[in-house]
Amino acid sequence: MTDYAFAFTLLFAAILTLGVLTKFYLASRQVRHVAQHRARVPTAFAATISLDAHQKAADYTIAKTRFGMLESAFSAAVLLGWTLLGGLDTLNQAIARAGIAEYGTLVPQLALLAAFGLISGMLDLPFTLYSTFRIEERFGFNKMTFGLWLGDLVKSTLVGLLIGLPIVALILWLMGSAGAWWWLWAWGAWMGFNLLVLVLFPTVIAPLFNKFKPLDDDALKARVTALMQRCGFAAKGLFVMDGSKRSAHANAYFTGFGAAKRVVFYDTLLKQLNPGEVDAVLAHELGHFKHKHIIKRIVSMFAMSLAGFALLGWLSTQVWFYTGLGVRPN
Structure with missing residues (x-):
């Protein structure tokens, strides 16, 4: 590992740790504040909200926040496992040994991303199940049956694959075929895709899940x-x-x-x-x-994604970026 790669590893670990600690600190403050004010309805709402309703809201907030802290810690551990502990590299090497490159150069890359998404989703399932069928159920909010939940999971996975794989394949193709400025073309494709989803969501995607x-x-x-x-x-x-x-x-x-x-x-x-x-x-x-929050959010998304693609365009040419994250470049 080069000095640059080692420095990047340290920076990545430091940012990850600082992020988790910051979330824990803010969440802990929130839990303490809600618990301290649980016993009495604020004066401004005393005439319209009962003490039972207020305490139920406080207990729900505390339960959700504490569970969110557990999720944050687990997500950080999973990210660490994928990167510095070699999970992504192991998966990449396994796909490389599978010999599917003969079907096209994009196939192993798409397989890697699909496998990564599938495994990550499976790791998140216990948290989703617990949140829905324990926390939401406990406070009387959940109305889903397991069958409906499973149907939503299958449909959302299929929709994600149907609309996600083509845009990912296009971006991967641009990375290998559009030269040094591939990231600009990829950014344009990504923005067009997001605008298309905004148009299609109300009439095509949302009706798949609700009436x-x-x-x-x-x-x-x-x-x-x-x-x-x-x-x-x-x-x-x-x-x-x-x-x-x-x-x-x-x-x-x-x-x-x-x-x-x-x-x-x-x-x-x-x-x-x-x-x-x-x-x-x-x-x-x-x-x-x-x-104009919606317009401002779209403009911000355009600007931040452009900066992100530009940074990715540069980092993709730096070997230390891959090795610093525990991945051996192909």
């Missing part, structure tokens, strides 16, 4: 439309999603891009809140639109 029906409450529809018009927001439609088949949590969101924008209400939201409270939730979402 959406037009909002049929005329009074509520009039209130919502009037509120959106005051903010200058135009949506293609107002829809209700059957969120109750998975969770008792309530929510509303905007989705889509350009002319395909739509407003979606969880059915749980409409059951739990009165019209004025629904207005308040929608007003929060409209605030994101009014302050």
Whole structure:
């Protein structure tokens, strides 16, 4: 290992450790603060929130935060195992010995990424199961059966492969065929892919998992439309999603891009809140639109991904980058 590779190994380990410690510190402060104020409803909400509801919310926050700390520690350990402990290198060498390169130079690379994603997903499954069927169940939020959860897992995996493998294959092909500026072409392809997903998600992807029906409450529809018009927001439609088949949590969101924008209400939201409270939730979402948060987020994503691809373009030519992460370059 060269001096550069050793220095990068130390830097990587230091950043990983600092990140975990920072998350633990902030999460611990949050848990202590919530626990200290669990016994009494804040004065501003005392007239509308019962002590039981307040304590349930506090206990749920503490349970989720503590579980999140465990997840963070496990994720860091897995990342360490993939990199400095040689997991990714072992997987790469095993795929290289499989002799599948004869089917094309991209095949081993796609196989490596697919195997990495599959193994990582399997390692995360116990945490997902525990979160859904223990924590969410304990607090009365989970409405999923194991069959529905398993069906979602299969569908999300297939959708990920269907839309993910082509863009990954394109980027890998550009890395080997587009010369020194491959990263710029790859960035353009990645941004186009993300914009396409924004357009397709409401009408193609989301209906694979949930049912959406037009909002049929005329009074509520009039209130919502009037509120959106005051903010200058135009949506293609107002829809209700059957969120109750998975969770008792309530929510509303905007989705889509350009002319395909739509407003979606969880059915749980409409059951739990009165019209004025629904207005308040929608007003929060409209605030994101009014302050151009969505546009700003897209621009930020463009800028950060461009910087990321440019950095990757340079690092991909540095042997110390691979060896410093415990991977032997092919």
